[in-house]
Amino acid sequence: MNEELERYIRNLSSPEDPLLTELDSESNLRVVQHKMVSGHVQGKFLEMLTRMIAPRKVLEIGTFTGYATLCFAAALPEGGVIDTVEIEDELEGIQTEFFSRSPHGNKIRRHTGSALEVVPRLGECYDLVFIDGDKREYPDYFRMLLDGGHVHSGSYILADNILWYGKVTADVVKNSDRQTRGILEFNQLVHDDKRVESVIVPLRDGINLIRVL
Numbered sequence: 001m002n003e004e005l006e007r008y009i010r011n012l013s014s015p016e017d018p019l020l021t022e023l024d025s026e027s028n029l030r031v032v033q034h035k036m037v038s039g040h041v042q043g044k045f046l047e048m049l050t051r052m053i054a055p056r057k058v059l060e061i062g063t064f065t066g067y068a069t070l071c072f073a074a075a076l077p078e079g080g081v082i083d084t085v086e087i088e089d090e091l092e093g094i095q096t097e098f099f100s101r102s103p104h105g106n107k108i109r110r111h112t113g114s115a116l117e118v119v120p121r122l123g124e125c126y127d128l129v130f131i132d133g134d135k136r137e138y139p140d141y142f143r144m145l146l147d148g149g150h151v152h153s154g155s156y157i158l159a160d161n162i163l164w165y166g167k168v169t170a171d172v173v174k175n176s177d178r179q180t181r182g183i184l185e186f187n188q189l190v191h192d193d194k195r196v197e198s199v200i201v202p203l204r205d206g207i208n209l210i211r212v213l
Contacts, residue, residue, distance in 0.1 A: 009041055016040040017074070020067060023098050027065040030094060038068040038160075042204050046130070046158070050075035053156055055127030060084040061115040061141055062133035062160075066095045072130065073104035082108055083122060085115045087133070116140055125152055132160040135179040138186035146195060146212070155212040157196075162187060163206030 016024075020043060028034040038046065050058070050072050056079065058072050063086035072082050086095070089112050099105040111118045115133055129151060131141050138159065145151050167173070167180045168187065175181075190198050190210055198210040 013041055013044055016043070017070075019098065019102060020070060023065060023067055023070070023094075026094060026098075027067070031065055031091070036064050038071065039204070042207075043067055043071040045203060045207075047071040047075045049156075049158070050128065053128055055156075056080050057124060057126045057128075058082040059119065059124070059126040059129045059150070061119075061129070061131045062086060063091065063095060063110065064132070065091060066098055068130060068132065069095075069108060070098065070102055070104065072128075073102065073107045076104070076107050080107055083111060083119075083124065083126075084108060085111045085113065085118045085133075087112070087114055116144060119144060119150060120148055125150055125155075127152075127155055129155070129157045130160070131157065134182075135161065135164065136182040138182050139189050142186060142189055142193075146193070151212050153212055157208075157210040157212070159186065159190075159208040159210065161205045162200055162208040163202065165205060 024037055024039065027037050046068055054077065058076065060069055060072065060082060063069055063084040069082060069084045076082065092112065095110060099108050099110070116137065129145060131138060133141065145157065151157065162183060164180055164183045168184055173180050173184065187208065190196060190208060196210050196212050198208055201207045201209055
């Protein structure tokens with residue numbers, strides 16, 4: 001998508017919350033992989049989906065600096081909670097700073113560690129899950145959620161970066177490219193699993209929107 005069209009989409013979408021604008025800017029200054037931030041349009045999309053689904057319990061795998069976390073939290077009803085799991089502990093500073101400044105920060109429960117270890121330990125069943133962690137582990141996240149009873153009939157799973165910069169359509173994927181292979185395996189796994197239905201939404205780097213049957 002060209003920059004002019006992206007600008008048009010941003011300008012005609014509901015405005016970004018000022019705290020999120022600041023978080024985006026601070027992420028750019030303080031974090032190496034700033035492009036991993038969900039950003040204005042995707043963030044608003046996640047917020048609106050959350051309002052439509054009206055979950056009480058949300059799980060986020062991959063917090064990064066917390067932009068998407070705050071979007072989910074803003075849309076949660078009072079009493080709703082989001083468990084967000086991030087393996088990189090050096091990101092705790094910026095997360096804490098912005099979560100504490102949000103009026104919805106009390107809905108956020110942050111966890112540090114591997115989601116494959118943390119989520120089973122939490123023992124929760126979620127209405128909505130956002131997967132944005134290690135791309136190599138996407139298939140394992142899916143199996144954990146479905147086989148471990150962490151989602152129920154009617155739950156939704158959103159998986160980010162599902163087009164992986166177009167690499168999913170490459171003629172040849174190197175054996176060493178474990179991230180692309182993880183995404184490819186995940187997409188096929190979801191497609192073949194009769195317990196779910198799904199559609200890939202080509203927003204930014206792609207979101208696989210999955211409903212548990």
